[in-house]
Amino acid sequence: MKVKVVEEKCIGCGVCISTCPDVFELNDDNKATVKEDADFDSCDLDDAVDNCPTEAIEED
Numbered sequence: 001m002k003v004k005v006v007e008e009k010c011i012g013c014g015v016c017i018s019t020c021p022d023v024f025e026l027n028d029d030n031k032a033t034v035k036e037d038a039d040f041d042s043c044d045l046d047d048a049v050d051n052c053p054t055e056a057i058e059e060d
């Protein structure tokens with residue numbers, strides 16, 4: 001599974017980064033983005049998707 005962040009929905013809460021620090025990072029606009037070298041197998045992406053308060057993370 002790979003994921004993407006719908007930037008318009010992201011409120012920059014950081015929950016996804018806590019769950020998957022090797023996948024997500026905050027950009028200069030305080031929005032989560034998927035890292036260029038994201039390791040999608042490093043964490044439970046379903047958890048990240050389910051725990052995002054604004055449903056900004058989608059399967060890609």
Ligand code: SF4
Pocket residue numbers: 005009010011012013014015016017031032051052053054055056057
């Ligand atoms: S959990 Fe959702 S709202 Fe929070 S930073 Fe990640 S993508 Fe943005």
